[in-house]
Amino acid sequence: KIVGDIKKGETFFINGGEGGLGVATIQLAKHVFGAKVVAQVASDENGEFCKGVGADVVNNRFKDDLVKTLAENPPNVAIDPVGGPLMGKCIATMPYRGRWISLASMAGPETTLDVNLLWRKNLRVIGSTLRSRTPEEKAQILAGLVRDVYPAFEARAFAPFVHKVMPITEATEAHAILERGENRGKVVLTV
Known part of the structure; x- marks a missing residue:
């Protein structure tokens, strides 16, 4: 909430919904902040699990097109511990004033991003980690x-x-x- 400032009725995306961070953020976004939740998962079984804890839409990274899923469900706030080449294409699906929070780069540290989207849509790409924060x-x-x-x-x-x-x-x-x-x-x- 502090970094992404998620609001009731917004759409939230978590990359890696079945992990510890994913499960926690799905529940928080859905049940505490009142958001629609989209989760990227590694299997259909994990997708059903994520739906059970609050995800509205799941995307199987091995079968489904994440960019298409996000274009159909544009995320106002995203938490992404994966990064990599797909990140820039996903950011492009965000609506005006979207906030993409990058926590890690498990799929690699590089992506391609049309920076014109940042100012056209007033998007924010935020790097965040707890380790480097002040007391x-x-x-x-x-x-x-x-x-x-x-x-x-x-x-x-x-x-x-x-x-x-x-x-x-x-x-x-x-x-x-x-x-x-x-x-x-x-x-x-x-x-």
Whole structure:
């Protein structure tokens, strides 16, 4: 909310809906902020899971055309931990004053973007990570979570999902689960 300023009735896109970040943001966008939710997933089964936690539209990255899906459901706010070549084409689908938040670049650090769209549509492309934020910014984020999210969590409007708990000695397999897109929620390593 602090970075994307999502508003009730807007459309929200999450790239990687079945992961821990995806599941949390789907629930927040839908149940706390009242947005329509579009999620990119790695399988039809993961798509059904995401619909179950609040996604309105799902796009299977192996079968469906993401640019077409987003053109039909233009996102006002997007959270993208994937990046890569497709990112620029997806940004082009955004409506006026859209906000694209890049958190990582799992599909690669480069994309092509028609920068004319930025000023024509008054778009914002935002890079964001918690690690580099100041203590004051982190405190502001925490206060927003306590104000906007905790009451919904307490009321059971949404819940965290843990796909699997594994010993740290199985970290290689845990990463393989993530890379194969098999997880629905977080994979937790124990020490």
